[in-house]
Amino acid sequence: MTQPLNGMCVVEIGDSIAGSACTKTFSDYGARVIKVEPFSGNKIRRMPPFKGDIPDINGGAYHLAFDTGKESIIVDYSSNSGLEVLDRLYQLSDLVIFDTTVEKTKKLRSMINGVKYPSTVSITPHGMSGPFQDRRENDMSILAWTTRMYRNSMENMSPLRNAPGSTLVQIGHTAAAVAVGIYWGHQHDQIRRDAEVAGVEAILGNVDTGFVSWIFTGNLPERIGGQLKTRYPTGIYPCKDGYVILSANEEPWFSRLCHAIGHPEILEDERFTKDRENNWHAFMEYLGPYLDQHDKNYIFTHLQEHGVMVAPVLNASDLLDDPQAKARKSFVKIDSAIGEHFLAGAPFHLNKMNDKSFKLESAPKLGEHTNTLLKELDYSKEEIIALFRAKIIG
């Protein structure tokens, strides 16, 4: 069976996690993805961890995970000769993803104009216009602009980021959505489109922001840590062997929880029926002993049997052995530059599980496909040598 995106060609030009994360899903579902890299390699190749903590341009964790199945070509496009190579790549492709500075993006995108060219998506921190367009940002500083760091903190304590890299991944994945959308549009109305994803806007406009709530209510987000003691139980709670996270403050989950822990009388107790927000400590006299006596996996399965939203807090060592992950083959063994290792598998399954629409192939070595691609772009042997001598390709 062919993969759903077979026949589609995406060119990725950029230097951050976002562009690589954007094109990964295209690649894994069958699109051909050509990654244009500088001689030093895309920045993502230099991001740890590395096996044995030994830096390896072909062995970084982000590169191995996000560049699966792609082709790598080294092009220095700072001169006309390099730009000419890009122009041929553009004409080969259905979609071009830019993830570089605004100045470079504007220059590279200006070459794309006319029916023979593909649609484009440009990823930048603040967008391609406005007073902040040239600002330097990173994963954390973009998140700071979105109210999330402020919310991820306690009063008068330092705001906190999410996991390193996750902001740029979210921006890249947002770009993947609009990219596949405009590709669909181009297929149906033959209109070439240029989409723009400003990282701050992509995250600020999504749901988990405090902006709209503040507009509606005038209330700032509560910065009181993991346990809401007025609307409970919600948040992180310690148990016998670790932690669980509960979302059982509203009905019907609160009632279900009270029954599950063997204390339905709470539901008749005036402390909780009339003044629950001031009686968290009293409530914990019921919930606390239950949590102390049981481990996180028992609590997970037991409370879920009663329809309570609860989950164990897992760490890296738990993931591969997680029963659900094992049953669904959520992690896939792959052979790459560092030997065999595991990567996350399909983010969605077409036609039920275990179909062939998703396929992980190893990430390319730096410049692994330069020669074959140049031949495909109709360069002669002598022309390829000329470009190589002039340090345009590598």
Added chain:
Amino acid sequence: MGNASLEGLKIIEMTEAWAGPVCASLMGDMGADVIKVESFPRHSLTRPTSPRYATMPGDGPVYERDALHHQGNRNKRNIAIDIRTESGNQILKKLLSDADVFIEGYAAGKIEKLGFGWKDVQKINPNITMISIAGWGLEGPYKKMVTLGAGLDATTGHLSLRGYPEGDFVDTHPNFHSDATGSSTIFFAALTALLQRQKSKTGTFIDLSQWEGLVWQFPTILAEWTMNQRIPERLGNDDPHIVPHGVYRTIDDDKWIVVAAEDDQQWEGLCKIIDRIEWSEISHKYSSIVGRIKGREEIDNAIESFTKQYEGFNAAEILQNNNVIASPVVTPPDVLLSSQLHDRSWHQTITHKWTGPVMVGGFLWDVEPDSLSWDIPTALVGQHNEEILIELGYDEKKISEFYTNGSIGNHYEN
């Protein structure tokens, strides 16, 4: 709709909370005809019937004034159906009969019991793409389990990386990152299936585990374990290989700024601004990346001595003008003050029957030559019942009957 990329596609969305609803809004932004099949007579999670923390004060039904609902439901028409009734069941069948995509968010197994499992839907419309977005997917031992985004955050290992490194773990704020990223995963899955349909000429069923849709986005968690048998630790805002990389106090109480210098050029710019130009000279131990890694505390203190003299927006401006990565840690009111967002006309003002004119967040992307527009502010419960039912071929008498027998509705009981 303003954007035509998805024009001609009909999307039926029957989901709650955020990931599913937001995905459908994004499709609406791009021109698809999105119909939200609203739960009735049970109100959904984001339509509470009594006021709560996210409810806008004012008149009218509480369930029409909840911020969490408004955030995820623009650019859709709304029909409120009790699909457990015979008539409601028939209406949904008609809706699905010519739809391109059906997104459902029930717990695994429930949609089959309601008569709309894949085998049923396929019979109604063999060309449809149906997506089920149960938290842990439709197969496996956790398939019946229920969760919100915070549970997915916990079980993918993301939560274990967040929080204050020296603090109590229970003080880590629950996070709904998966709701934001889930919407784009569902979007991508739907379009992938539609592109496949162009070749196969037949519909597709998608089992989308929101857990699997999230876990690939944290590659270092698994890599640290499988490459080096290490469990990643909580780092707070530090980066072990970059100094400075942190969050610092400003002149205002409990207001903060992010500052980072990732290379020697950014470092030189920073040294100039914090009045430590000698720290960037070749003879100084902090002029190299390696030297700076050893001097994190002293460098952080010097930076904070500077940032504490300024308001965050101003400090960021000064630092950025000298090539330094810097941004204020914004609060919701600060979003209104951003000159960048205003320059790009990002904020949107909509008018809604019960909220009145209200400013909301803007779009996630921009597309030329199309223009995105907020054509339908969050719809009222059942706002488009009549319009949609007439399109489906029902007459006014029948529609009246549906209201009477409770198959459809346009308000909830408290």
